[in-house]
Every structure is written in C-alpha cells, then in structure tokens.
Amino acid sequence: MQDSFSGKVAVIQFPGVNCESESVRAVRAAGLESEIFRWNMPPQLLGEALAVILPGGFSYQDRIRAGVVAAKDTIMDKLSDFARDGKPVLGICNGAQVLVEAGFIPGLHWEKIDLALAPNVMSDREGYYCNWVHVRAEGNNCLWMNKYKEGDVIPLPIAHAEGRFVTKDEDIINDMHKNNQIVLRYCTEVGDLDSSFPVNPNGSVENAAGICNPEGNVLAMMPHPERASWLRQVPEDISGKWKTKRRNACCRPEIMEDEGPGLAFFASLIREMTG
Amino acid sequence: MPKGTVSIKGKPDSEVKESLSEYGFNITVAEARRVVELVGRDPTLVELTIFNTMWSEHCSYKSSSKVLSEFLPTKASNVVMGPGEDAGVIRFAPAGKDDSYCLVIAHESHNHPSQVLPVEGAATGIGGIVRDVYCMGADVVGVLDPLRFGDPNGENGQESIAIARGVIDGIAQYGNALGVPNLGGDIIFDGGYDENCLVNVVAVGLVKESRLIRSRVPIEAKKIPYKLILVGKPTDDSGFGGAAFASEDLAGEGEADRGAVQVPDPFLKRVLTVANRRVLDLAHEKGVKVGFKDLGAGGIACVTSEMADAGGFGARLNLDQVNLATGDYSPSVISCSETQERYCLAVPEDFVDDVLAIYNEDYELPHIYHGAGAFVIGDVINEKSYRIESEGEVVCETPVKVITTGISYDREKKTGKRIFNEPELDPARSIEEDFLKIISSPNIASKNYVFRHYDSEVQGRAVIRPGEADAGVIAPIHGSKIGLAFSVDGNSYYGRVDPYQGGALAVCEAARNVAAVGAVPSTITDCLNYGNPEYPEIFWEFYEGVRGIGDACRGIGLIGKEGEPLPVVSGNVSFYNQGKSGKAIPPTPVIACAGVVEDYSRSRSIFFKEEGSSVFLIGEPLDELGGSEYYRQIYNTSGANIPQADFIRERNQIKTVIDMHGLGWIRACHDISQGGLITALAEMAIGANPALGLTVDLDEFGRTALEPEKLLFSETGNFVVELPGGIEREVLALCARNRVKLFRLGQLVSRPKLNITAGNERLATWDIAKLRDLYMNGCRGIFGKQERRISAR
Amino acid sequence: MKARAKLWVKLKVTDLVVETAWLTLTEKLEFGDILYGLAKYSCWFMTCEGKNSEVIINALDRVISLDSTFTNQNKHKYSLVVEGEGASSGEDGKEAVLRRGDLQPEKDFPFRAEAGSAGVYACDCMISELESDKDKSYADRLNGKLGGVSVSEMRAGLVWRMIVRADGKDDAAEKVKKMAVTRSRREGLLLNPHYQEFEIISTVNLSKRSRD
Numbered sequence A: 001m002q003d004s005f006s007g008k009v010a011v012i013q014f015p016g017v018n019c020e021s022e023s024v025r026a027v028r029a030a031g032l033e034s035e036i037f038r039w040n041m042p043p044q045l046l047g048e049a050l051a052v053i054l055p056g057g058f059s060y061q062d063r064i065r066a067g068v069v070a071a072k073d074t075i076m077d078k079l080s081d082f083a084r085d086g087k088p089v090l091g092i093c094n095g096a097q098v099l100v101e102a103g104f105i106p107g108l109h110w111e112k113i114d115l116a117l118a119p120n121v122m123s124d125r126e127g128y129y130c131n132w133v134h135v136r137a138e139g140n141n142c143l144w145m146n147k148y149k150e151g152d153v154i155p156l157p158i159a160h161a162e163g164r165f166v167t168k169d170e171d172i173i174n175d176m177h178k179n180n181q182i183v184l185r186y187c188t189e190v191g192d193l194d195s196s197f198p199v200n201p202n203g204s205v206e207n208a209a210g211i212c213n214p215e216g217n218v219l220a221m222m223p224h225p226e227r228a229s230w231l232r233q234v235p236e237d238i239s240g241k242w243k244t245k246r247r248n249a250c251c252r253p254e255i256m257e258d259e260g261p262g263l264a265f266f267a268s269l270i271r272e273m274t275g
Numbered sequence B: 001m002p003k004g005t006v007s008i009k010g011k012p013d014s015e016v017k018e019s020l021s022e023y024g025f026n027i028t029v030a031e032a033r034r035v036v037e038l039v040g041r042d043p044t045l046v047e048l049t050i051f052n053t054m055w056s057e058h059c060s061y062k063s064s065s066k067v068l069s070e071f072l073p074t075k076a077s078n079v080v081m082g083p084g085e086d087a088g089v090i091r092f093a094p095a096g097k098d099d100s101y102c103l104v105i106a107h108e109s110h111n112h113p114s115q116v117l118p119v120e121g122a123a124t125g126i127g128g129i130v131r132d133v134y135c136m137g138a139d140v141v142g143v144l145d146p147l148r149f150g151d152p153n154g155e156n157g158q159e160s161i162a163i164a165r166g167v168i169d170g171i172a173q174y175g176n177a178l179g180v181p182n183l184g185g186d187i188i189f190d191g192g193y194d195e196n197c198l199v200n201v202v203a204v205g206l207v208k209e210s211r212l213i214r215s216r217v218p219i220e221a222k223k224i225p226y227k228l229i230l231v232g233k234p235t236d237d238s239g240f241g242g243a244a245f246a247s248e249d250l251a252g253e254g255e256a257d258r259g260a261v262q263v264p265d266p267f268l269k270r271v272l273t274v275a276n277r278r279v280l281d282l283a284h285e286k287g288v289k290v291g292f293k294d295l296g297a298g299g300i301a302c303v304t305s306e307m308a309d310a311g312g313f314g315a316r317l318n319l320d321q322v323n324l325a326t327g328d329y330s331p332s333v334i335s336c337s338e339t340q341e342r343y344c345l346a347v348p349e350d351f352v353d354d355v356l357a358i359y360n361e362d363y364e365l366p367h368i369y370h371g372a373g374a375f376v377i378g379d380v381i382n383e384k385s386y387r388i389e390s391e392g393e394v395v396c397e398t399p400v401k402v403i404t405t406g407i408s409y410d411r412e413k414k415t416g417k418r419i420f421n422e423p424e425l426d427p428a429r430s431i432e433e434d435f436l437k438i439i440s441s442p443n444i445a446s447k448n449y450v451f452r453h454y455d456s457e458v459q460g461r462a463v464i465r466p467g468e469a470d471a472g473v474i475a476p477i478h479g480s481k482i483g484l485a486f487s488v489d490g491n492s493y494y495g496r497v498d499p500y501q502g503g504a505l506a507v508c509e510a511a512r513n514v515a516a517v518g519a520v521p522s523t524i525t526d527c528l529n530y531g532n533p534e535y536p537e538i539f540w541e542f543y544e545g546v547r548g549i550g551d552a553c554r555g556i557g558l559i560g561k562e563g564e565p566l567p568v569v570s571g572n573v574s575f576y577n578q579g580k581s582g583k584a585i586p587p588t589p590v591i592a593c594a595g596v597v598e599d600y601s602r603s604r605s606i607f608f609k610e611e612g613s614s615v616f617l618i619g620e621p622l623d624e625l626g627g628s629e630y631y632r633q634i635y636n637t638s639g640a641n642i643p644q645a646d647f648i649r650e651r652n653q654i655k656t657v658i659d660m661h662g663l664g665w666i667r668a669c670h671d672i673s674q675g676g677l678i679t680a681l682a683e684m685a686i687g688a689n690p691a692l693g694l695t696v697d698l699d700e701f702g703r704t705a706l707e708p709e710k711l712l713f714s715e716t717g718n719f720v721v722e723l724p725g726g727i728e729r730e731v732l733a734l735c736a737r738n739r740v741k742l743f744r745l746g747q748l749v750s751r752p753k754l755n756i757t758a759g760n761e762r763l764a765t766w767d768i769a770k771l772r773d774l775y776m777n778g779c780r781g782i783f784g785k786q787e788r789r790i791s792a793r
Numbered sequence C: 001m002k003a004r005a006k007l008w009v010k011l012k013v014t015d016l017v018v019e020t021a022w023l024t025l026t027e028k029l030e031f032g033d034i035l036y037g038l039a040k041y042s043c044w045f046m047t048c049e050g051k052n053s054e055v056i057i058n059a060l061d062r063v064i065s066l067d068s069t070f071t072n073q074n075k076h077k078y079s080l081v082v083e084g085e086g087a088s089s090g091e092d093g094k095e096a097v098l099r100r101g102d103l104q105p106e107k108d109f110p111f112r113a114e115a116g117s118a119g120v121y122a123c124d125c126m127i128s129e130l131e132s133d134k135d136k137s138y139a140d141r142l143n144g145k146l147g148g149v150s151v152s153e154m155r156a157g158l159v160w161r162m163i164v165r166a167d168g169k170d171d172a173a174e175k176v177k178k179m180a181v182t183r184s185r186r187e188g189l190l191l192n193p194h195y196q197e198f199e200i201i202s203t204v205n206l207s208k209r210s211r212d
Helices: A020-030 A043-047 A075-084 A094-101 A170-178 A243-247 A263-274 B013-022 B028-041 B045-054 B065-071 B113-117 B116-132 B157-178 B266-286 B299-311 B331-336 B349-362 B400-404 B432-437 B492-497 B498-515 B537-556 B629-634 B647-662 B676-686 B710-713 B726-735 B768-777 C015-026 C053-066 C132-145 C169-180 C207-211
Strands: A009-013 A035-039 A053-055 A089-092 A114-119 A129-137 A153-160 A162-166 A180-188 A208-212 A217-219 B079-082 B088-095 B099-111 B141-148 B182-189 B198-208 B225-234 B291-294 B314-318 B342-348 B375-379 B383-391 B392-398 B461-464 B472-474 B483-491 B519-527 B568-572 B589-599 B615-620 B666-672 B694-697 B720-724 B742-747 B752-760 B761-767 C002-011 C035-049 C076-084 C097-101 C120-129 C149-167 C196-205
Touching: A009 A020, A009 A043, A020 B676, A035 A114, A035 B198, A043 A075, A043 A094, A053 A094, A053 A180, A053 B483, A075 A089, A075 C015, A089 A094, A089 B141, A094 A114, A094 A217, A129 A208, A153 A162, A162 B065, A217 B400, B013 B028, B028 B045, B028 B742, B045 B299, B045 B331, B045 B392, B045 B400, B065 B537, B088 B568, B088 B589, B099 B519, B099 B589, B113 B116, B113 B157, B113 B198, B116 B141, B116 B157, B116 B198, B116 B266, B116 B291, B116 B483, B141 B157, B141 B472, B141 B483, B141 B589, B157 B266, B182 B472, B182 B483, B198 B483, B198 B519, B198 B589, B225 B266, B225 B349, B266 B342, B266 B349, B291 B299, B299 B314, B299 B342, B299 B375, B299 B400, B299 B666, B331 B383, B331 B392, B342 B349, B349 B375, B383 C132, B392 B400, B432 B676, B432 B710, B432 B768, B483 B498, B483 B519, B483 C149, B492 B498, B498 B519, B498 B647, B498 B666, B498 B720, B498 C015, B519 B537, B519 B647, B537 B568, B537 B589, B537 B647, B537 C120, B615 B647, B629 B676, B629 B710, B647 B666, B647 B720, B666 B676, B676 B694, B676 B710, B676 B752, B676 B768, B694 B710, B694 B742, B710 B752, B752 B768, B761 B768, C002 C053, C015 C035, C035 C053, C035 C120, C035 C132, C053 C076, C053 C097, C053 C132, C120 C132, C120 C169, C132 C149, C169 C196
Parallel strands: A009 A035, A009 A053, A053 A089, A089 A217, B099 B568, B141 B182, B314 B383, B519 B568, B694 B752
Antiparallel strands: A114 A162, A129 A153, A129 A180, A180 A208, A208 A217, B079 B088, B088 B099, B099 B198, B141 B198, B225 B342, B225 B375, B291 B342, B314 B375, B383 B392, B461 B472, B472 B483, B483 B589, B519 B589, B615 B720, B615 B742, B666 B720, B752 B761, C002 C035, C002 C076, C035 C149, C076 C097, C120 C149, C120 C196
C-alpha cells in the first residue's frame, strides 16, 4: 500500500470490488502512475491524487442496492470535493453505480439522485449479461474521452445485471442532452443507434452506456475499458474495423500487445494533464 | 482421559449401531470398533464425529484409492505436485533464473447439494474449489464447470430445467462476484441424471514455483513457536455432516438433507482473497515461513490435524477461541462443521500480530461481515499429539497420526452385462430435415444463454472465450506470448455402452480440445462420478473408467516429451450418485485438460475466416455412431458401435494439429464430437463474420466409404481445419509424415450456404442464417426468459 | 373459494443487508436518534382460489417449502397465513385463519436501541420495482406447481420494518419515507425512486407495549 498518491491515479478498492488490479494495469499501460487506494485509508491521501477511478465489482456485496452503500461511505465526502474541484473521476460498472447513487451523475444538482442504474431488461433472457458491445462516442464534452472523436465506434465488453440508465423525470433527459452529457451510446458496429436487444444490451434510456456530469470531469460508464486496453483482449470475430486490426495480429504476438479500443479512456488523462 | 465418551467397547453390535444412528453417524459398526482400536479406548463424541467425517468416502477415498493408484500416471517432468494436496501443480514457463510459472488446478464435484438446493449447492461448489487453489498461494485465474442435467423433455423435465437454471445462477452469482472469469464448461442433458444432477467444478490458478505455499506446518516450527490462526466467516452449524452427505445415496426431499448444504459468500471470499494476498506477500517480504490451508470437509479438526501431521507436528486447540455465529454450538459442531469461507494459517508467534492486523484492521473483517475475523485458536506442538479443549475440558486427545490415518476397502466388482444394438438406417429419411432437429437439440445448440450469464472478461486475460472455440485460452503472464488452454469433457452416452471407453474417450476429447487451439495437452484432472460403489457392477464401471483414463494418459502421452505420460495431477471421486428411485447415473468420468500454447496469437476461434480458404478433415469418419446425437435424436436409440479410442491415431492427429498451429497455418480449427462432421461444419459457419459457405463432396471419401448419414454424423474424434489456399502439397506432406488421414472438404465461398453433394447428386442444402437461428435459440426454452404462461385453472 | 394468502420470509442467520442498512442509517445518515429497530422480510401477498382454506394452505405450504425461490429451510423462517374471503367457515361467524411456519411477523419487533419516552411506531415499508413483471412471474411459478389451487393476484416485494420515534402515525410515515427514499447522497437509502416504488403497508403503535 502506498503512502502518497500525489501525481497518481487512485483506484478505490471498496470491499467487494474485483477489477482494481486490471484497472491499475490499464492506467499504467496508458503511461500514468496508478495505485490501489483501500477504502479506509486516510481521506487526505486521496485529495492529492491526479485522478480517481472507481472500478468494477460488487462493492459491499451490492447490499441494499448496487453502489448505494459505497456511495455513502466516508471516503465519498472527500471524493465529492475532489470532483467539484473539476478533477477527473471515472466510475466503471459498479463504480458507475456508485457515482449514480452518490448523485455525482448526472450532477445537474450536485449529489441529488436524478438517475438509477436499474436491472437489465432483455428480450430473451434475464439477469447478468456479459458480452462485447459497441458504443459510440458523442460530443466532446468529457475529459475522459478527449482522445476519441465524435462518432467513433468503440467495441467494449459489458458484464452486469443492473446497467439500465433510467429516470422518472423527462426533464433530466432533456437537460442531459442539452449539456451533451450522454457521451457513450450503445450502437451497431457501424454506429447506428438501435434500441432493441442485443444492440442496446440492457434497455438503457437513450441507449446510454456512459453519462458524464455537465462539467465533463466525472464519467459513469457501464462497459469496461480496462478489459479492452490491449489488442489481444479483443475477440477476433468482433464486427467492425477492430476485427481487421485484431486478425492482423494473429501469429504476430508483438502486435497483440498494441493498444486496444478502451485504452484511450485512460490515455485521455495524459492529454488532460499536458493540455 | 477426556470426558464424554461414546461407549462402544464391550457393547453388542446392535446397540452400537443404534447409538451411531442416534448421533446421525454414517460410519459402520466395524469402523467404530476400529476407532476404539486406534484411540485405545471409547472415543469421545468429538473424536467419533471427526472419524465419521474423515472416514467418509468423500474424504477418505476408501473405495477408490487402490484403483486410482493402480492405473493413473501422476509423474512427468512438468509435475511439481501431484495428487495429495488440495490442488495439483505443473510448471509451464520459465520465470527468470531458477524459477517457473506454475499452473495450479483442482477439480471437484458438488452433485448432491446441487440436486437439493441448486443455487447454493453450485455456488458452494465454486467457493470450495477456488479455496483449494488459493491456499496453494496461487491467484485463481479461472473456473470451468462441466454440468450434467436430466432430460428437459423427459418425465422430470420441469424439475430438471429448474435445477439447471438454479445451478447456472449459483455459479454466476459466486464466480462473478468473486471476480474469477469463467473459461469454459459443458452441459449434457440425459435422462440418466433426472434424479441426480452432476455439478463438477474446476479452478485454475497461477503462482511462481518459489511462492508455492504448502498445506502444512513449516519445518521452522521445530525451532520457534508457531500458532494456528483461523480466519473468515464465523463458525456455525451449516454444512455439518456435509462430507457424509456426499457419501450416501440421495434419499428424498427431507429436511435432514438440507442441513448439510453450506451457505456460500463470494463477497467475504473476495475480501479474504485480497487480505490473504497481503498476508502472504508480507510473509514473503519478511522471509517468514507459513502454512496455509482452506477449510473444507471436516472443518477445523480436519484442517488442523492434517496441517500438523503433514509437517510432522502435533497441535493443541482451544474451541473457546473460535469466532462463532450467533447460536449455541456443541464442541462436535464447532470442530467439524463445514462453514464456508474459512482458512487456517500456521504462523510464527512473532508474526501473529501482523497477520491479525491485516485481517481485522486493514480489511476490517469484523466490520464488513458480522462476526468475521482472524483469531488464534491453538498452538503447534512438537509432540505428535492432537488435543482439543472446550470450556476447560479436553474433548479430543489422540496421537495426530490416528486421526489422519485413513481406511481402505477392496470393493467387489462384477462385469456388467449390457446389450446394445445398431439401428437399421431408413433410406427414406432426409438428411436435410434430420439435421435441423440435431442442430436445435439441447445437447448441440448454443449455450450462449449460459455463458453470457458468467463473467468471462474479468481480470482481462481472456484470449478465447467460452463459445468461441473448443477450449478457452488466456494469456496468463502479462507481456508474454505463452498461453494456457482449458477444456472439460465426459460424454455419458459412451460410458453407458462401455465404461472403459467412457473414461478413455473423455481424456481423448479433452486433449483434442486443447490441441484445437494449438495447445500441447499438459495435464489432466479427473472427477469420477458414479453410483454406489458397494454394488459390484457399479464398482466395475468405476474400475473400467479409471483403467480407460490411465491407458489414454499413457497412450496420448506428453507430446514433445517422448515416453512421458499425460499426468493426472488432481481429481476427485464422487460415488453414491443415485436418486430416490435407486437408479444410478450413467458412469460419468469428467476430464479437465490444461494445455500450454507456445504463442497464443496463433490460437483461433472455430469460426470460418476467409473466402478462398481450404477446409480439410484430419482423420477418417468411422462407423462409430453408437451413443451419437444422430442415433438418439433420429432413431431414438443409443446404438452399439461407440467410438473406440485409438491412442496412436489420437496422438498423431493431435500432434498434426499442433504442428499446423506452429507453422501458422490454422485459420480455424474445430474437433468433431457430438453431432459429427456436419455439426462441426455448421458451427464453424454459423459464427463466421463475414458469412461464408461451403460445398462438401462426399465422393472425396472414396467408393468404399460409409453411407452419407454415417459420414456426416459419425462422432469419431477428428478435426476440421481451415487453412490458406495454395499450401496443399505441404499439408499433404505433413499429414503423411505424421501418418494421419486427410480429406479435402472444399473451399470457402461468400455465399452463405452449406451444401452436401455426392458427385453430381445434391444431398442437402442449408441456409446458414436458418441454421444460426435454430442453433442460437435451441436452449432458449431451458435457459431463456421464462415464458409468462397464462395461469392454468 | 377465494382466500388471501400472505407469506413472510426472514433470514434465520444474521441478515448482513440489515446490518449494513442499520449502520448506514444510524451512523452515516444520522438517523441514530430516531431509529430504534430494523428488520427485513421478503413478502408475497396473493389471492388464491381452491376448494377451501385448508387445501389452499396445504398446497402453498408444500410448494414454498420445496422451492428455494420462496424459502430455503437452511436459511429462512417463514410465516404463511391464509384467510378465507367472505365465506365464514368458523361456527362463531369469524373468518377462518390458518397459519403455517416458524415465524410470527406480528410479534417480531427487534429493538436495537433503547426506545425513549416519546411515541414509538413500527412501520412496514414495502418496496417493489416499477414496471416489473416479477409479480406475474411468481404467480406463474406457483401456478405451475400448486395443483388444484390457483393464484390470481400477486404482489411481491421487500418489506422493511422500521421502528421509529414519532409523534403519531403521520409523523412516523414521514420519517420512514425520509429514510427509505434516496433523494441525495445524504438523504435516504432503501430505494431509488427512479426504478422502485414504496408503500407503507402498516403502522403499529408500540408506545404502550414498550412501556408495559
């Protein structure tokens, strides 16, 4: 465990998360320093961090509701200040659930609960669903996506049972659109939006896969970029242009270690730092 | 002299029997008398409880151990640790100077609990098997789950479906939350499992050889004082008698059966895993030697006595120090309950505070899980005795060897008489129509409903995922091109006709599967599922199965190491698989094979890749349709001519496929198993992206060949490969060199149809889109969203 | 005949969700001075049709004891109550009420903190999912197995029993709502109103009893 997080990306390890190690690995592959931050470490250490990632898993066993217990943890007081200072915060999968339950996302009214990540709705099956999907980069508002261009189609894996962004309040959707907050949307391999399963794998409103706050420094996304940070992690039969890249790496192990489609989420931090 | 003994000495058999059954013990009167002999007096209730567990079939292998050691090869140059500890270990890659990366593998069954309580039973199965790998100091990098369920369309169809769904949920709930990816598995539906499903589980882990942890008190305890620490969930009475439960026939639906099922908790396991890693790393940094073992069958008494004895020590425990769940528990329950999510550590006294601080303060076990934590529960002693105290009284006191000494039986075996006949083929049947039935049958159709329910991506090591090829492949070492491949197999339909072939073919198919992704089959584990071994015919099935496995391991061997067998490094025997009607399951040896891939970038999915590629069949389809999907679906019979394992042919074909991978030729490769050649081709076409088609001319097989339906549906274990065009001469030369038969099946075209011709005669044509639809949805009725039926009134 | 059936199921062992909810409500969300006790049940309330109450309760009892969707005897206690509708089979004109199981929710008030002198109320707050077809699915599941008895209406959900300090029923309801509905990071815990709804299904005044 570290005693300083200055200049590093802190990956918060709430009890029960399980993607902390590969998240650290992916951030390092992007050229940044990163360490695991155990949830009960002194909060001031977190304040020094360059950025904070809430990784995937099952924080507090999804007790009561996915993400809600961690959302009320003491360390979140510090993270709230951190996020309001405009520093980068990324929640992946369970991390996204924490950010929604903490009211950082959509963040139209800070810490107010305007959204939920509800159980998946799928046409032919129920519960947990793991597969590769395509998401489309929207707008240029989000700090974590400044290496992607508008309209980029990004293949990423999802693995969750509660990933359906939903709100009771239509105005929230309008406001999120106005602010360009829905920055990742489920789409076909050529970038078409289709609201039916399996293109939209969980019934998410507006095909939302990732939503940022109006300022763009906090992002909650259900897909796992850390599982798509090297070319070898991409299935060779995936549709779209990544298939060509991946198949070209067959029998060429050195190319397998090239950048995968998700690495740019982490690499975007470098551009953020250097301006 | 301890208090509270059970009187056996001098009592007549009838009275002993009565008191044994009063306590709910399974051990026989003769065994109880043997206990008296060993202890030298009447045993205490705690002692008798310990023996009842340790001498259960599940723990003692009392019926099986002799057969296993007679037939199974366990030594080879890659083996670090064979059967005996919690898991087997092989080395697979160098790790700098003087060290190696090792694969740790363990394989178990959790059949009875899953039949009774599918969700909890299956989850506990995963929970138990990963502990076996973790406690070797390894990180678990995957699980696989071979499952056998009853016939969904049979008499017990609804129940079989409910069990299947529950088991899948249990596996998903545990594995997903723990953060261990699912690397594969298989499912077979067969009426033989209507009353007794099989839930086998395999866990695989990684560790450097220098960091292997032994399940024993370290030798350093001779010089410095060592303490025993129990960590994890508070002990309760869940799973009390579990080992015994696994060692008897399933009686019915009584409540007594349920008491033995444990309550699993992947969340606590995850936190424990992180904390254990910290403890083991700190011990390594400080140069402290520790012993580490998980608690399974037999609980605290079993783990502490085995750790002490394995190190050549004794132990003294105080049950008052054990953290308990709310409730009142007797010393026997505390000693032997199978409460999940617990480990035992033997650490030097001056390291105890560090260990307790990591568990109880850094990871706040007591805070995040009511009653959990790490506690010192006893001392290691140089004297080789084993003593348990509770509330100031001695409740168990014997030489430690007495507890760990097993028992063994020579069971009687009797050759089973089985008569099977081949069906007469009906020339009026249409291959085109018949195949639509095969491709959508539950045993053939896609299991995407199942594997999409599991997290296959967590940890980020996946290269080939379930459903993409015959074996799952991971890139285990960051930055290295070495890959590991895993597969599980065991076809009940063959073993039913001939239990020897059932065992041998399971090894062949598992080995073939890892070869199909370019891996050298490097070790196997076996989970041997049979009925009640006290029946001579069942014991014969078991004996034959093990003999078949042993022959196959020696016959296929370790490719690249002339003369060495494919070693069996771990396994499990599960007897008493028979349900309430007394009908035993078909003999089901299940094999897990691990293979090492020199370069994972050469491992390809089974799906056709490129227009213009040539498609070949390696090996010849033989008249071996006994037990085939075709005979069962179309002629409603098993048939007699099951595939006959030919180890030389297997080895040559496996070697050829590995050679082709090494040469970088393979674009797609799929072995032939259930459903035969045509099913393999359809599966390869169904997932092709972009869509590709193929025309196969059966005249390629020559004039003396089998009937078309036999060629297409025979389950002889061959391979289909897609290779680049224009290298036909080299391909022929390689196959001649390796003495394998080769048939050219055709060339891939962009028209998405699968055609079968015999010269100019068209035998069948299928639209690949239609096949895809049938294949992808064949299991929807079993695993998909439950249809909302209108209430029957 | 028609009958109303109520199934309450509770964990035998420590319910970690309740432990966590208690700690979060009393320590993180500062409801420590008004919350005295907390319990959680899975509930299924249904209308059944069958020959008579006896037949109905026997059929239900058999199915729920064997199907771990409802109860798992290893882990749960349960209470099954069947109340005949309209038809009075008791001789004194009372409705026949039949009971099964080892749980008595009407007497289960697990206090965790010393109740003060002010009013004490136990509110049962039922949480269910918006636009979910789970109720239908449970009814189908039962109907597939009951035989001779059918379930027509079903309402299933999680019931949180919250024992609170309050000045009267309305105040109790107000306080329970505050604890239940998550409005912000610092307000509410038990449900997210964007996909879940809640209803207070009963309120019991415990003030007198606790003083007796």
